[in-house]
Amino acid sequence: MNKIKAQNIWKKFNKLEVLKGIDLEVNEGEVVAVIGPSGGGKSTLLRCLNKLETVDRGTVVIDGEELCHETSVGTEYVNKNDIRRIACKMGMVFQQFNLFPHMTVLENLIEAPVNVQKRDKAEVIKEAEILLSKVGLSDKRDEYPRKLSGGQQQRVAIARALAMKPAIMLFDEPTSSLDPELTGEVLKTMRELAEEKMTMVVVTHEMGFAKEVATKVVFMADGRVQEQGTPAEIFDSPKNERLKAFLNVILK
Amino acid sequence: MDYVFRIVPQMLDGCLVSFQVFLITIVLSIPLGVLLSLGRVSGSQLLQKIIGFYVWIMRGTPLMLQIFFVYFVLPSVGIRLPDFESALVAFVLNYAAYFCEIFRSGIQAIPKGQYEAAHTLGMNYLQTMRRIILPQVIRIILPPISNETITLVKDTSLVYVLAMNDLMRTARNLVQRDFNITPFIVAAVFYLIATLILTVLFEHLEKHFSRYEQ
Numbered sequence: 021m022n023k024i025k026a027q028n029i030w031k032k033f034n035k036l037e038v039l040k041g042i043d044l045e046v047n048e049g050e051v052v053a054v055i056g057p058s059g060g061g062k063s064t065l066l067r068c069l070n071k072l073e074t075v076d077r078g079t080v081v082i083d084g085e086e087l088c089h090e091t092s093v094g095t096e097y098v099n100k101n102d103i104r105r106i107a108c109k110m111g112m113v114f115q116q117f118n119l120f121p122h123m124t125v126l127e128n129l130i131e132a133p134v135n136v137q138k139r140d141k142a143e144v145i146k147e148a149e150i151l152l153s154k155v156g157l158s159d160k161r162d163e164y165p166r167k168l169s170g171g172q173q174q175r176v177a178i179a180r181a182l183a184m185k186p187a188i189m190l191f192d193e194p195t196s197s198l199d200p201e202l203t204g205e206v207l208k209t210m211r212e213l214a215e216e217k218m219t220m221v222v223v224t225h226e227m228g229f230a231k232e233v234a235t236k237v238v239f240m241a242d243g244r245v246q247e248q249g250t251p252a253e254i255f256d257s258p259k260n261e262r263l264k265a266f267l268n269v270i271l272k
Numbered sequence: 273m274d275y276v277f278r279i280v281p282q283m284l285d286g287c288l289v290s291f292q293v294f295l296i297t298i299v300l301s302i303p304l305g306v307l308l309s310l311g312r313v314s315g316s317q318l319l320q321k322i323i324g325f326y327v328w329i330m331r332g333t334p335l336m337l338q339i340f341f342v343y344f345v346l347p348s349v350g351i352r353l354p355d356f357e358s359a360l361v362a363f364v365l366n367y368a369a370y371f372c373e374i375f376r377s378g379i380q381a382i383p384k385g386q387y388e389a390a391h392t393l394g395m396n397y398l399q400t401m402r403r404i405i406l407p408q409v410i411r412i413i414l415p416p417i418s419n420e421t422i423t424l425v426k427d428t429s430l431v432y433v434l435a436m437n438d439l440m441r442t443a444r445n446l447v448q449r450d451f452n453i454t455p456f457i458v459a460a461v462f463y464l465i466a467t468l469i470l471t472v473l474f475e476h477l478e479k480h481f482s483r484y485e486q
Binding site: 070071072104105107108110111112114116118119120121122123131132135136137164165166180181184 | 383385386388389391392393394395396399403404407408411484485
């Protein structure tokens with residue numbers, strides 16, 4: 021079953037066309053790596069899925085529910101409450117972590133499950149502690165984010181997203197602002213998540229991750245999906261000229 | 273020294289008037305300032321412009337002029353307020369404009385990523401503001417708020433223009449009656465004590481609200 025179905029997505033910032041008719045399908049349990057040169061629209065596409073950006077035209081269906089659908093004049097979104105409800109079916113991990121600095125690690129994790137999903141607090145805390153041990157940060161439970169390294173902060177951010185029990189996880193360049201020696205711990209956490217059959221869309225420059233963990237690789241450039249396929253197809257026998265050039269530069 | 277003890281009760285009465293003006297102004301102008309600032313950062317262009325105009329008028333004219341306006345001009349359109357209330361209306365409207373700008377700068381200092389994280393966690397506008405944005409804003413705006421509050425302590429002396437016996441006017445009356453400048457010195461000490469109390473209070477608040485940064 022489709023967890024994400026995006027059809028004919030167009031998005032313009034001022035006069036600049038960033039997305040020019042993108043189609044993306046993600047099935048349950050798939051790990052989709054979105055790769056491509058900077059400015060190619062990868063992050064924008066991801067942000068259109070949970071309405072951090074509003075699409076100009078196109079249809080987005082998340083976990084069987086329509087977020088917006090294409091009309092003759094562009095697109096029509098569902099109402100605000102439904103948007104919020106659908107958007108938080110997807111956990112999102114940002115390049116800049118975006119933890120809440122005034123809350124401890126545990127408070128970051130339980131904030132939305134308790135106050136948005138209205139789940140039982142004691143229950144949520146128990147689950148949060150399990151998540152923290154999963155990402156290897158049980159001992160940081162009561163620290164403020166400022167005290168943590170970038171890699172630790174990003175793992176907390178992953179745990180925070182997971183605490184909402186999302187159907188899908190979106191990663192927007194999760195390791196791009198980390199020192200090289202810290203990317204490993206974050207990628208390891210993501211790899212474990214993939215092994216648990218979490219449905220994931222990962223915008224990344226980590227070709228190793230795309231190659232080894234992704235089940236599907238999507239190459240985007242100039243606002244279009246230029247080529248998509250299995251990691252083997254994309255990396256070993258690329259057909260698209262832009263993809264070949266991109267791989268030449270990036271893999272040397 | 274005897275003289276000081278003799279005038280202190282009278283001066284304390286004056287202090288009470290000043291303190292009332294101070295306290296009521298703070299209690300009313302801060303919430304009003306929060307509301308105005310939310311309008312000022314809202315999506316509505318019209319609301320932004322109206323509040324921008326309001327802030328311009330309030331910060332662009334002397335507080336004393338505003339007090340006169342409320343006291344002398346409003347009655348001609350049928351709004352007649354007693355002295356004390358007139359002064360308060362002017363104080364609250366004036367200080368709300370300053371607080372509005374302080375809160376606006378604080379809100380705009382919060383990175384966009386905080387709103388985005390809140391959005392992806394399903395929070396609505398109120399939850400985002402109350403739980404995520406405002407607690408961080410408080411930390412940023414405490415120093416300018418402290419500044420403004422201390423300014424208000426001294427601005428309360430402006431109520432003398434409406435013949436209210438605040439600390440300043442009481443001191444001046446005593447000086448003129450007794451041909452002795454001691455009441456001015458006593459008044460200065462009172463103002464300084466008030467400022468000292470506020471300084472210490474805000475230091476504590478700053479420490480409390482920045483604990484996550486240590």
